Amino acid sequence: MNREILDGNSAAAKAISLCDVSVIAAYPITPQSAMVEELAEIYRHRDENYKFVCVESEHSAISYVTSSELAGARSTTATASVGLAYMHEVLGVTGGCRVPVVMPIVNRALVAPWSLWCDHQDSMAERDSGWLQFYAENAQEVFDCIIMGYRIAESKEILLPMMVCMDGFYVSHAMQKVDMMEAENVKEFIGAFEPKNLFLDVNHPMFINNLTSADEFTEIRFQQESAFRKALTKIPEIMDEFNQKFHREYHMIEAYCLEDAEEVLIGIGSMCGTIRKVVKDLRKKGRKAGMLKILTFRPFPAEQIRTALAGKCRVGVIDRSAGLGQKKGITASEVSAALNGSSTEVVSFIAGLGGRDISEQTIENAFDILQRQEMLPLEKVFLDKKENAMQIREWEE
Amino acid sequence: MIQQKKSNNLYGPVAVKYENAPTGRMRYQTPEVDDEKCIQCMMCTMNCPCDCLFLSNENKLQIRYDYCKGCGICANTCFQKAITLRQNEG
Numbered sequence: 001m002n003r004e005i006l007d008g009n010s011a012a013a014k015a016i017s018l019c020d021v022s023v024i025a026a027y028p029i030t031p032q033s034a035m036v037e038e039l040a041e042i043y044r045h046r047d048e049n050y051k052f053v054c055v056e057s058e059h060s061a062i063s064y065v066t067s068s069e070l071a072g073a074r075s076t077t078a079t080a081s082v083g084l085a086y087m088h089e090v091l092g093v094t095g096g097c098r099v100p101v102v103m104p105i106v107n108r109a110l111v112a113p114w115s116l117w118c119d120h121q122d123s124m125a126e127r128d129s130g131w132l133q134f135y136a137e138n139a140q141e142v143f144d145c146i147i148m149g150y151r152i153a154e155s156k157e158i159l160l161p162m163m164v165c166m167d168g169f170y171v172s173h174a175m176q177k178v179d180m181m182e183a184e185n186v187k188e189f190i191g192a193f194e195p196k197n198l199f200l201d202v203n204h205p206m207f208i209n210n211l212t213s214a215d216e217f218t219e220i221r222f223q224q225e226s227a228f229r230k231a232l233t234k235i236p237e238i239m240d241e242f243n244q245k246f247h248r249e250y251h252m253i254e255a256y257c258l259e260d261a262e263e264v265l266i267g268i269g270s271m272c273g274t275i276r277k278v279v280k281d282l283r284k285k286g287r288k289a290g291m292l293k294i295l296t297f298r299p300f301p302a303e304q305i306r307t308a309l310a311g312k313c314r315v316g317v318i319d320r321s322a323g324l325g326q327k328k329g330i331t332a333s334e335v336s337a338a339l340n341g342s343s344t345e346v347v348s349f350i351a352g353l354g355g356r357d358i359s360e361q362t363i364e365n366a367f368d369i370l371q372r373q374e375m376l377p378l379e380k381v382f383l384d385k386k387e388n389a390m391q392i393r394e395w396e397e
Numbered sequence: 398m399i400q401q402k403k404s405n406n407l408y409g410p411v412a413v414k415y416e417n418a419p420t421g422r423m424r425y426q427t428p429e430v431d432d433e434k435c436i437q438c439m440m441c442t443m444n445c446p447c448d449c450l451f452l453s454n455e456n457k458l459q460i461r462y463d464y465c466k467g468c469g470i471c472a473n474t475c476f477q478k479a480i481t482l483r484q485n486e487g
Contacts, residue, residue: 096409096410097410097411098408098409159408197408197409198407198408198409198411204413205413206407206411206412206413207411207412207413207417208409208410209409209411210410210411210412210417211418211420212410213419213420213422213423214422215419215422216410220409220410223408223409224408227408
């Protein structure tokens with residue numbers, strides 16, 4: 001096994017190059033640019049069976065990739081922020097036509113205000129597009145999730161596209177050690193690309209994505225929903241197989257010091273590393289802190305979360321997107337729904353928007369609210385908000 | 398050349414034969430032919446954008462209701478006023 005020092009972008013590029021992807025169509029956008037540059041460099045040296053296409057926009061990129069995969073070539077792209085928002089229309093086509101594209105997303109805030117930095121709003125806005133969503137904590141997880149992703153997305157029971165999300169800059173640009181695997185082992189694990197559903201073939205013509213009336217629309221949506229349900233049982237099986245072959249253990253949710261914990265924080269993405277550190281420190285001080293990390297946001301592992309949190313009184317969920325107009329943040333709402341009927345109280349925290357660091361202090365503050373306050377806040381708490389939020393600009397006439 | 402193993406079920410919006418895309422279901426008005434008035438000039442068959450009008454073996458004008466969207470062009474091009482548009486109920 002070889003070990004390299006990579007950032008999240010390189011880890012994704014390396015994983016894609018190992019997965020025998022034939023077509024890449026991508027448009028660079030901060031903070032994903034480095035990944036596309038690296039892929040372009042790798043594909044420059046490959047033969048005519050591989051193609052790197054410079055497209056004029058993200059909308060074209062995902063259209064190109066969806067169609068080339070329908071024509072029988074494993075294809076991918078990558079994007080971030082407004083690029084993902086620009087893909088929105090075609091994301092539904094990829095999901096609805098059940099084209100198993102695996103696409104890395106580098107999470108960056110959506111406008112306005114213009115921002116280049118980490119925030120989950122871009123991918124959270126696409127949570128109902130019919131894509132699986134994995135949120136990686138570090139470069140190693142980005143690498144492994146992409147490899148597992150091809151097995152999961154392309155498996156006959158699932159056939160859904162997948163986003164592998166990593167936090168912009170915190171994961172995409174931070175150098176970490178990544179354990180790689182041999183190309184032939186990866187090939188053995190994911191197999192050669194084989195069209196299993198809709199397929200463009202002149203000898204057996206198909207009219208794909210035809211106008212569908214109310215007569216069949218519900219049925220086609222139900223097909224997608226049942227694929228998500230099957231994914232809930234199939235993903236753990238594939239993760240288990242991955243562990244047996246490559247000796248790295250993954251689960252849809254990951255518990256840390258959870259069993260006897262009295263104050264629990266739920267996190268998603270890179271913040272989980274910091275939460276783990278704070279839990280460790282609080283445990284040394286004698287406080288019973290614990291953490292639950294959600295790796296797969298779609299399908300949402302509601303039953304597993306319910307089982308893991310059984311008997312807990314107070315749970316906090318940190319969202320890295322504002323979830324405007326909702327009483328609770330996006331992940332917090334999903335967790336609340338999963339715990340519906342139980343006595344667990346869910347507190348929604350918002351932190352780390354637009355690239356603000358979710359520091360150890362921020363997480364300690366969240367644990368303090370969970371531990372000390374008698375009446376827990378019912379509405380979301382902006383954990384790291386400045387006091388003068390409403391007066392940051394003064395204007396004198 | 399990559400080939401697909403033919404399986405029994407395909408998922409998602411796809412038509413593998415003509416009958417899979419019955420666009421007639423979105424029709425809100427239905428054209429009906431009065432055989433007494435029709436002189437089989439075939440004006441309507443030439444103007445129908447969906448090729449939904451044809452002459453049957455008994456030499457009668459017929460409409461493929463599976464695909465007719467009820468646009469009304471046939472009724473408007475008929476010199477004999479042999480085609481009337483019936484509003485769908487409900």
